[in-house]
Amino acid sequence: MLQKINRITETLVEGLASLPNIEAIQKIPYRTYKNEASPLDCLKVDVFSQGSVPDAAARVQGLPHLEFLETSPGKNKDRFFLDGMAVHIEYKRVEDIEELLARLHTSPYRLTEDSTYGLFRLRHGIPVMKKTEWIEHQKKLLENLPEPFWQAARQNLKSRMEHQVADLGSALYNQDSFHFQTSLAHYLETISELLFVANEEFLCPPEQIRVSLEELKILPSGFEGLFDTLIRADVDQERKLSVARRLAELLLAF
Template identity: 35%
Template structure:
């Protein structure tokens, strides 16, 4: 973590940890790059089990240099700038988190509730840098996530693989119709669903979108030649025709389904 970032992080943790209702504060990986990186953002997840200040009170606590303040309609996500640094603080009730973990861990009949939202929330719970913890609540959450069994991953794989096949079909239809817009949308949907399926096969929670490319390369279980096909599919050069891209998508899908 860069020095400038650490100063801000320490400042906010000092404020947030004083609120009795705050259980845990974690730092999102988006704060790891240099502040000049276009992907940089200081994102804090604040887990609470009691009352927290109202948005207008929180704004005052953030400091006089917090400008362009806005909060989500539900009052659970604050955005503002400190100088040129974008800051986002997200407030999450521990009770809701416990319910999400129960769905993944013990209430399999309710897994359909999270199929569309995916596992990114679990990723943030598992890999955020813990800055403050009042109790061992977050450690227990992480232990449960670490020990999710095969039925969870198989269910999530099936859901994402079905989406991948659906987008592949749309991709072929758009090619036949010469529908450039639908082809573009289907291409994006296909490659995302393909990646999500592979994350499930490897029993890995999905990262943020900007981390897909790097983390796909680090997976231990991949179809033969997948990475070459994957990188070629992402190219925008003119020699990669729509027909060629569709053929690549078919190869990638077959390889994934065979795993």
């Protein structure tokens, strides 16, 4: 698996680096990259460009034959298959990254996105091509975020969590299973990110959240058992709502 990842990455870099104004290319780290027997079937890549993002036609011109190309309506994401592996590429403007990080270091310490996952990708992405040390400088800025940023992020996530608990209660009262399931999914992601932020870490890729939670230095007492109850298929909705409320109480005091 690792050899295949490296081979595909080299092919991508060779094709994408020829685009105009490309500053850096990063692959998003996954534990499974280190495991030759891993079933991983998706490679995620971030491409940083000066000025405007190259158009879709130019982006794939330098790449070999692609199986199934899909470009997002916003024209900054491409998805395709290369050598039998799904590849997801996001294109990001250098100027937007610099503006975002400048805001993170000044009051009111507010993100423009709903999640810190994008910051995880920037901070922990593995550079596979860089023209200058720009990407390394951005990583350094993320190493030293002010404490008020983390405090504001925690408060925002706690407020979101309380709303989601209320949504769970409403869904159960109305016997709306679809609403309950979607609310529970949002709630689980929110409390996960809250715990990462409480440990001054960014939200990791969805595929890694469960394992990464277990490795956090600080967790509220009893968290593991309550969390496991919420993700079990054999627990009824009434019990899950009770557990979600109990867990929210723990996290509000955390």
